[in-house]
Amino acid sequence: MAAGTVTYVTPVAGATAPTKAQAAGVNLVQADVQFAATNTAANIVHNMGLSAAGADGRPILSAVLTAVGTALNNVKLAVVDANTISVTPVLVVDATTIMTVRVNIQRGPGAADSL
Numbered sequence: 001m002a003a004g005t006v007t008y009v010t011p012v013a014g015a016t017a018p019t020k021a022q023a024a025g026v027n028l029v030q031a032d033v034q035f036a037a038t039n040t041a042a043n044i045v046h047n048m049g050l051s052a053a054g055a056d057g058r059p060i061l062s063a064v065l066t067a068v069g070t071a072l073n074n075v076k077l078a079v080v081d082a083n084t085i086s087v088t089p090v091l092v093v094d095a096t097t098i099m100t101v102r103v104n105i106q107r108g109p110g111a112a113d114s115l
Helices: 020-024
Strands: 005-010 028-036 043-045 060-067 073-081 084-091 098-106
Touching: 005 060, 020 084, 028 073, 060 073, 073 098, 084 098
Parallel strands: none
Antiparallel strands: 005 028, 028 098, 043 084, 060 098, 073 084
8 A cells, every 4th residue: 555645844845855954943844644545654754853752852743634535534643763753544444535634743842953
């Protein structure tokens, strides 16, 4: 099965993730992820260097559905590593189900590079 499609919104626009230099100057990375019924997951690379352990500021994650199909949808967000977030759809399987979710990744309190 294919992964969802990631489109970055800020601090860069398009399919390419922000570089570490671009992410160093911001406290928020946003991306839109589009899922079809057959998509399994997608990774968003934020490059802010935030660990899951929290020593350098755990990321604050949120997701807002911006477009949904005919079935009830949701997503699970998880920290993969210091620079990557996993987005997994929870879909009612339907051949026409599609959804888009805006994912916000923010530097948490205590992040060493927080602005």
